[in-house]
Amino acid sequence: MMVHILARFLLVLGSVTHCPLLHADDILVVMGQAFASEKISPKQLANIYRRKTVINEAGERWNPINLSANDPLRLAFSQKIFQQSPDAMEAYWNAQYFQGIMPPYAVNSVEAMLRLLATTPGAIGYLLPCHVDKRVKVVFKLTVSESLAGECNR
DSSP states (O other): HHHHHHHHHHHHHHHHTSSTSSEEEEEEEETTTTTTTTTOHHHHHHHHTTTTTOOTTTSOOOOEEEETTOOOHHHHHHHHHSSSSSTTHHHHHHHTTTOOOOOOEEEHHHHHHHHHHHHHHTTTEEEEEGGGGGEEEEEEEEEEESSGGGGGGG
């Protein structure tokens, strides 16, 4: 009897974990199609977004782009790359500001991110797979445990 209950529980658990709203989503790190560089490592990405790496291999200035601080996609990106929320990084950026280093530029929408990436050399950003179009090229993929499926509707 106990084995039957356990088997049934595992069957239900397996069907729930395959539900699209509960599985891990991918955050794609992207650059403009005309400006895309080679693949990027997580450490390089963190350094680019912290403004510790400022020039890419083509000799262009990195231009990291963020979504607004309360955007669910930005929160998931920040947690994955820095293990901190954007709010928790405020002290870091306050210290950098006094050294003349500004935080990455932030935009208010996915479309604004796409337009900036497509037209700015060295620009790098992040999107969900449902937002990627021909204007950008994927240079890295981050898998996060948070469900971001609802973000595709905006």
